Amino acid sequence: MTPARASGDVARKIFLIATEESGDRLGAQLMKVLRQRLGGAVRFEGVGGQSMAREGLASLFPIEELSIIGLAAVVTQLPKHLRLIRETARAVTQASPDILVIIDSPDFTHRVARRVRARDPSIPIIDYVSPSVWAWRPGRARAMRAYVDHVLALLPFEPQEYRRLHGPPCSYVGHPLTEQLSTLRPGVEEQKRRNEAPPVLLVLPGSRCGEIRHHMAVFGEAVGRLQAEGVAFELILPTMPHLLEAVREGVKGWKIAPRVVVGEQEKRAAFRIACAALAKSGTVTLELALAGVPMVTAYRVGAVEAWILVRAINVKSVILANLVVGENVVPEFLQQDCTPENLARGLREILTDSPSRRRQVEAFARIDDIMSTGNQPPSVRAADIVLATLRKSRGAN
Incomplete structure (x- = not known):
């Protein structure tokens, strides 16, 4: 009873x-x-x-x-x-x-x-x-x-x-992120840094050890390729304390050493001065969109998981930022398309005042109205x- x-x-x-x-x-x-x-x-x-x-x-x-x-x-x-x-x-x-x-x-x-x-x-x-x-x-x-x-x-x-x-x-x-906009968006001095050269490029390989393992090498090769081509940027990699060891191990083979910042406050501070980002797909893409940071996104998983996901996913984009704004403004390179060449090419575009960058900035400007409560x-x-x-x-x- x-x-x-x-x-x-x-x-x-x-x-x-x-x-x-x-x-x-x-x-x-x-x-x-x-x-x-x-x-x-x-x-x-x-x-x-x-x-x-x-x-x-x-x-x-x-x-x-x-x-x-x-x-x-x-x-x-x-x-x-x-x-x-x-x-x-x-x-x-x-x-x-x-x-x-x-x-x-x-x-x-x-x-x-x-x-x-x-x-x-x-x-x-x-x-x-x-x-x-x-x-x-x-x-x-x-x-x-x-x-x-x-x-x-x-x-x-x-x-x-x-x-x-x-x-x-x-x-x-x-979304709780809409209550945190002041921590994501730049103040006057931070906006100046966002507009200055060399541009700040964020690298966000994931929030789990497995994601870091899948993304660190290809992300490192992509930014290394950019540097070799003469593209100037300041590289910052935000992470959390429990992932720091995996990140440090992952960057050992990179040709360009990122400045690693640890913790949520440091991550948000990096968002506020960033010009562009290379990010693993996930909630972080929505954070970047709310912060007004154009991005290139990527996602890699193991072969078995990839086989399952390819057959299960039924949306035109897996990027939250794209789904929320209602159009595929953020380029996404998934699985076999996640290559250093593709990532570097996408980053070159958004690090300059290109149509691709402007399209993202204009779409992100609408996000407050779309997500308003x-x-x-x-x-x-x-x-x-x-x-x-x-x-x-x-x-x-």
């Missing part, structure tokens, strides 16, 4: 699940707004990291337990992964919360949500951060209707995609939908 749901003046119980740092930050902001909205009459339970812990969440387990790197690790850690899914789903149903909010990490959170819906259909479920149903495995959207009541989208084109794919209701709440921060819009879903559910019970 399912325990009775909280009612009257009893504090609302909200269960949240976030298993990666980015989701943890989203969850913390959501918790903060929900507490403000509910006047403190709320209890949080679930899974989260340090940011959510600071907002009062005692996580069921450390999210680091789900950090899996490499194929061999996936195989050896799979039993533990499945056990944590079972235990988390059991904890949700035992807690009988007023609502469950799953945040990103669909390989984990969606498996939990399906189990919760099967055991207790009365618990409403919100999915904060849409899986990439518009890029691959589109059938997931329709399948999500069985266990997700509302999707909170970070990208403005996603609600239309959910309607097209007959998925659950989906609302654009905004009015005067409401994403966390506020997300909290309002969580509470509206909660009230609707309580009214039906």
Whole structure:
């Protein structure tokens, strides 16, 4: 028998699940707004990291337990992964919360949500951060209707995609990057440096060790080729502390040594003076677009993963910046096209006042309007939908 749901003046119980740092930050902001909205009459339970812990969440387990790197690790850690899914789903149903909010990490959170819906259909479920149903495995959207009541989208084109794919209701709440524009865009002195010679060229090979392994050599050859051709530039490679060793090892064979800067603040400072960038595809392309930095993008994976992705991906571009602005203004060189020659040629164009560079700059100038959420921060819009879903559910019970 399912325990009775909280009612009257009893504090609302909200269960949240976030298993990666980015989701943890989203969850913390959501918790903060929900507490403000509910006047403190709320209890949080679930899974989260340090940011959510600071907002009062005692996580069921450390999210680091789900950090899996490499194929061999996936195989050896799979039993533990499945056990944590079972235990988390059991904890949700035992807690009988007023609502469950799953945040990103669909390989984990969606498996939990399906189990919760099967055991207790009365618990409403919100999915904060849409899986990439518009890029691959589109059938997931329709399948999500069985266990997700509302999707909170970070990208403005996603609600239309959910309607097209007959998925659950989906609302654009905004991307957290739109709240960080002052850290991405140059001040007066930084703009002067951005316009000065030699231009600052950023190299962004990835945020995971595997991505660095796939991209460092070809990125190094590309910038080395540029230098050999007489193109002048100042090279900066932003990275994070846990990747520093892999980056240092990767640049040993480069003909031109980049200035390596470490940490989020240093990365954003580099964005503010950058003229152009060579970047691995991913969220960083949206960061660069918001910062107004033209770029060349690339992506390489192993042969098996490439074989799968080629057959699964069904979009004209894999670059978030292109998808958001609605046209392929950013050149992308994927897999066999990711060569030093192609990358160097693309960089030469955007390091000068070329039509390719101007096209990107003009497209990025529209991005504020495209991603606008009015005067409401994403966390506020997300909290309002969580509470509206909660009230609707309580009214039906």
